[in-house]
Amino acid sequence: VALDRLVVIAAxxxxxxxxxxxxxxxxxxxxxxxxxxxxSTRRLIEGKFKDHGVVMRIGMEQGGTEDIKKAVESGLGIAMVSQWSVLREVGAGYLRQLEVEGWDLPRNYEMITHKSRYFSPAVESFLTFAREEAPKLKFADVLKRPVRA
Known part of the structure; x- marks a missing residue:
C-alpha cells in the first residue's frame, strides 16, 4: 500500500x-x-550494517518505537526508525533526521490476503480507502492493487 523509509535520528x-x-x-x-x-526492524538495521561491512555499537535495547524515540530525545544515542513515526518530533524540533551518505533503507507496507478468500464489503471499502488516501500521506507510494498470497 505504501513505501516507508527507515531513517537515522538524533537529538x-x-x-x-x-x-x-x-x-x-x-x-x-x-x-x-x-x-x-x-x-523485524532490528534485523533490517543489522543487515544493512553487515552489508556495508561495518560493526554497529549497540548502546541499549528498547521495547518499541516510542521508547526508542524518547531515549534518542534524551541524548542516550542515535537510532533508526520509520520515517512516518518521527514526523511530529522532527517537525517540532525534538529530533533531527540525519542524512547519511550511501544509506537508504526503504520498507514496503503491503496488504496481503489469501487468494481464494472473498472480500467482504467492509474489506473492499478499506482497500479502496487505503488506495485513495495513501498517496496523500507524506512518503507514500501506492500500489494499484493488494498483493495476494
Whole structure:
C-alpha cells in the first residue's frame, strides 16, 4: 500500500548533527538504540550494517518505537526508525533526521490476503480507502492493487 523509509535520528544537541556530512562510519561510532532482539526492524538495521561491512555499537535495547524515540530525545544515542513515526518530533524540533551518505533503507507496507478468500464489503471499502488516501500521506507510494498470497 505504501513505501516507508527507515531513517537515522538524533537529538538536536547531539554532536553528530554538527558534522557537515555524515557517513556510515560516523553513525557506526555512535551508541545505537535498537528495538528488542528478534524484531523485524532490528534485523533490517543489522543487515544493512553487515552489508556495508561495518560493526554497529549497540548502546541499549528498547521495547518499541516510542521508547526508542524518547531515549534518542534524551541524548542516550542515535537510532533508526520509520520515517512516518518521527514526523511530529522532527517537525517540532525534538529530533533531527540525519542524512547519511550511501544509506537508504526503504520498507514496503503491503496488504496481503489469501487468494481464494472473498472480500467482504467492509474489506473492499478499506482497500479502496487505503488506495485513495495513501498517496496523500507524506512518503507514500501506492500500489494499484493488494498483493495476494
Amino acid at each position: 538536536p544537541s547531539h554532536p553528530i548533527t554538527q558534522l557537515p556530512r555524515i557517513t556510515i562510519s560516523d553513525i557506526a561510532q555512535e551508541p545505537f538504540i535498537l528495538a528488542r532482539y528478534g524484531s
